[in-house]
Amino acid sequence: MEVVEIKTENETKVKIEEPQDEDSKENIDRINSLKSLGPFIAGRVNSQNTIYLSDVPDICKDKPCMLGVDEAGRGPVLGPMVYGISYCPLESKSALNELGCADSKQLTEEKREIIFNELNTLEYAKSCVGWAVEIISPNVICTSMYRRTKCSLNEVSMDSAMGLIQQAIDAGVNIAEVYVDTVGPPEKYQEKLLKRFPNFKITVAKKADSTYPIVSAASICAKVTRDHALKVWQFPEGLIIKDNAFGSGYPGDPVTKRFLSEHIDLVFGFPRLVRFSWSTAENALADKAYDMEFDEPDSEKPKFAGGTKLTKFFKGTT
Incomplete structure (x- = not known):
């Protein structure tokens, strides 16, 4: 299994691919889950987002597929929020049931890791199920919510979900149906998604991860990713937290x-x-941090000497 790092201006993508030769197969047991991807997560600049992409099974390019979307870590005050997608052919739903994909909130952390590991190593699973996740850093969340033109957490969430769906499309996944765990009112979110992706059957619902196995699979990918991102977190401030x-x-x-x-x-x-x-x-x-005072910006408009406004020189010109 090979980890391919792709850097762009605002994010880093890491594509997970199967080994192409016998020598590289020696590493398959070492890189079979996000545990082994920890060094890559830890090596990220924590102010940037990171996207991890599995290889796309060939059958997902040929057969009509269902795709599920869910997140992990929306509410915490610490750490990243992670959005995940999972997809498989409509005819391969039994693979999700065989893996044990159910409401991820009802699964233990250990069970989620086992399912994620099997998703990437068992032949019947990896031959028909693909996934992708985006780790949205705390810094990106905060700057989005604080910037002059504010971007709410709901908007950050929807942008990530739509971006991951687009990643699957660009990778050649033959998407027919999309199932999404809602952010805000389901009707408005569904309308937004249909406007962006009019050719898909889209279902947005509350607690979709407990209703649709493909959403549960996406949720498991997101939760395992967040758990490991926190476990290997490195503090650029130099803190050492045992x-x-x-x-x-x-x-x-x-x-x-x-x-x-x-x-x-x-x-x-x-x-x-x-x-x-x-x-x-x-x-x-x-009640603890120092109070800060900032100078007010100069509100006077720039003028030429003698008080002549710049606009005067453009009046009446041809």
């Missing part, structure tokens, strides 16, 4: 609360792992 013990990242987790209270920089706030735009982070900083 076993990356910052908890689940959810605001109610006492371990996460302790991490936030113990790692406040009075000037710069929190490490890049933290989503600054979350009220949990803002409240934690409110």
Whole structure:
């Protein structure tokens, strides 16, 4: 199995491919899940997004396919949000059932890892099921929500989902049906997706991961990716957190609360792992960080000496 890194201006794509010769097959046992991709995740600049793509099974290019979309890590104050897609031919739905794809929230972390590993190593699975994930960094989430033209978390989520669907199209997947776990009102989201992809049958529903196995497969890919992204997280600020013990990242987790209270920089706030735009982070900083004052920008319009406006020189010209 080969890991191919493709860099673009704003993101990095990593394509997972099967070995092309006997020598490279020696590595297949070492790179059979995202555990082995940890060094690649850790090596990313944490302010950028990263996309991982499996190889596309040939049958997915020929037969009409279903594609599922789901995310992991939408609510936590720490770490990335991960969007995932999974796809397989309509006639191969039994492979998803055989893998054990069910509501990913009801599966243990260990069981999700087993399913993901089998998805990439068992012949009956990898010959008909493909996947892709996008790791959306905390920094991208925060800057999107804080920028002058604000981009909500829902918009970030929808853009990622549509981007991954487009990745599958560009890779040659013959998509016929799309199933999506909703963000916001299902009707509006479905209308948005149909406008972008009018040729597909699109279903957007609440708790789709517990209803449609293909969405559950996407959810498993997303959750396993986020779990391992956190396990191998490297702090560019130089922090050393033993076993990356910052908890689940959810605001109610006492371990996460302790991490936030113990790692406040009075000037710069929190490490890049933290989503600054979350009220949990803002409240934690409110009474501890230094107050900052910024000079107001000069509001006077530039003029020439003597008060002559620049526009005067363009009046009446031909």
